[in-house]
Amino acid sequence: MFTESGTQSPHHVVIIGGGFGGLYATKALGSAPVKVTLIDKRNFHLFQPLLYQVATGGLSPGDISSPLRAVLSRNKNTEVLMGEVTDVDPEQKTIKLRDKSLSYDTLIVATGVSHHYFGNDQWSEQAPGLKTVEDALEMRRRIFLAFEAAEKETDPEKRRAWLTFVIAGGGPTGVELAGALAELAYSTLKHDFRNIDTSEARILLLEGMERILPPYPPELSAKAQASLEKLGVMVQTNTLVTNIEGDRVTVRRGDQTEEIPTQTVLWAAGMKASGMGAVLQNCAGAELDRAGRVIVSQDLSLANHPNIFVIGDLANFPHQDDKPLPGVAPVAMQEGQYVANLIKRRLQGQTLKPFRYFNYGSLAVIGRHAAVVDFGMVKFSGFLAWLTWIFIHIYFLIEFDNKLLVLIQWGWNYFTRKRGARLITGAEALPEVEVEVPDTYQTTVKV
């Protein structure tokens, strides 16, 4: 058994992924008599719940990111490695990173999920998702370029297509994007253009199910839809995207199909597990669900592999109210802390009772001063819900030093309706299409 003063090398916990799950596990092990190695492809933790604010010019990437090394600099037992894990060997207790391998005593896999297109990967070109900083900057680029292109467009139909924004997916991300876009078009940008009236922009939120925010109670879904419609968003439920091509989206409602001319499609629909799910299936016989998430035991470990844990969005924890826990930050945080505690207990020859998720509630924000909150017993919406949402997000940002900045920027945005971070950047990297323009001139807009 490991002892701190012992001669043998300390118990080595390797954590893959610096999201909410991996980061909270790492922090919780900071004082434990173990050696921790946190591996991530990026050098920063990303506060993903606010990524939609970057995509709509409200915040800068730096405001919602924290360098992993800075967050963990005081954890002297922790090493941060920038790299990508390609394989795991449970027998040898090693992981493979490109051309080198690293041994572990306990492995925590928290590599999360990415968006996907239900087998239509060709859509990714026209309809970017929202998982990474690069995704958000690409969305931001397209949103603001669409207004620029509309300003130059003479053909009314084409202009209408530039001013039509389609958001595929009525989950929290889609709802928050739609609300932010409505603010942008109907208040922030109102006085910025000369040839177009941005309030003519159409923002369509498409949801395949019969209501938006499906995981929420029906009455909150209804409130959310009402709030969005009040902001000017057109909510279309029972509406499936069947094709995205060129400058149009094809949708199906029941047995009717419709073509929506648009230049801007934002993808907030599909989700698929990161590649580590398949890796664990191959090497450790892990059972995966339809989305490729790893079905974990009651202590979040793999069946027959008590020293391999899967937490966060990548984990499917089915042992509570039958359905898997939602892929939200609080679940990942609690799972990370649970596994950290379990490891500490095991080092003392003890164990922990099965993991239970305590649901503090769910929130989604809808534009400038509306949100919906579901605290189980308590459900409410509107301005109070919005304040709650702000408070909770700021509260969790405290961890990462950015609280003050974001508060200032939000306060500024709120009172001035301005969005300072509306930069169109990195255009070079993208293909060019011709845009017709009025008597002013014709130019090439990258989209």
Place this chain on the structure above:
Amino acid sequence: MFTESGTQSPHHVVIIGGGFGGLYATKALGSAPVKVTLIDKRNFHLFQPLLYQVATGGLSPGDISSPLRAVLSRNKNTEVLMGEVTDVDPEQKTIKLRDKSLSYDTLIVATGVSHHYFGNDQWSEQAPGLKTVEDALEMRRRIFLAFEAAEKETDPEKRRAWLTFVIAGGGPTGVELAGALAELAYSTLKHDFRNIDTSEARILLLEGMERILPPYPPELSAKAQASLEKLGVMVQTNTLVTNIEGDRVTVRRGDQTEEIPTQTVLWAAGMKASGMGAVLQNCAGAELDRAGRVIVSQDLSLANHPNIFVIGDLANFPHQDDKPLPGVAPVAMQEGQYVANLIKRRLQGQTLKPFRYFNYGSLAVIGRHAAVVDFGMVKFSGFLAWLTWIFIHIYFLIEFDNKLLVLIQWGWNYFTRKRGARLITGAEALPEVEVEVPDTYQTTVKV
């Protein structure tokens, strides 16, 4: 003659470039009885003097940028166009943008300068410059990746090369970059790594002339060098970069040459005029200086073309103290305001006396609390100069709503020595090189 209530269309002023010169001209014409069209390739004004803060993770691009449309939304006589001017026809009084043309009555060209490599454009791959947001993010990426690579490197020589940062050019940009890098390596990152001691990093500032900040008085150059050396920067004057290749820089001092092994070269040396200089030479016989800048008349117009003005970094104004005015923001602002006033006077059948630049002074900041200030009569350095620098930059940022954010972030950086915006982003776009790494593992770092 134009009259506001007249039937003829208003006098049309076309301004090319939304930097300090173009933006200040546009604002000064906001109340004039003219139609203004501001054309820029980007949709935002960039506060270039702080770009080095983005390159070193102190600020986010959004903090030092302002959407041109937002800054000018209240100027109802002003139209903003995102586009690129390719040619000018002084006879027809039209400009060409890709496939369309636009007519003007008065043309103001303020397209500035870009960095260049004295005919060694192949250096741009290894040694990025610092003129655009993309440049700054690329520098940021390389700087922080260099520390990551050093952390993984076992070979002491290679590690030393990763921890050697060479800045070519001892002007304000080079000096400010060197100071910020020293802070980064010697305080901000000190506790963030486990395998390397970031205080072993070497920061070399190379200047070809006999002193840094050549445009400043000698005593301030000396003070600046002393401050930099106090911060740990190695200042090498009379040192010319003769080659940049692979992982080394070749320099010449007198008749001695030296090879400096390094993975990170930051270019702050050369400057060349934007392409509009050559365009004006071809179409209007404009006289260019060696850097390609347009030599302008005493009223900033082109000889024989009284309705074509060139302002800002692109202009060479030789009529004051014999030598051309420096390429700094205050010169551009004053030139923009002068031309705006001259246009208003001309509309009233009057004119203005020749342009005179009033030099409020020059500043350069050196790290956390040192700077040099030259107010002509008054010259000082150290903490007071630093405060002055902060105040003046914040003051000019007020124009652009970002003052509070930057102040907060600076306050934060100053008191905590943290730099929150240390994101390594956009790596995908870049070539891969193998990095040797310790018993941990080997991975591929993009550099």
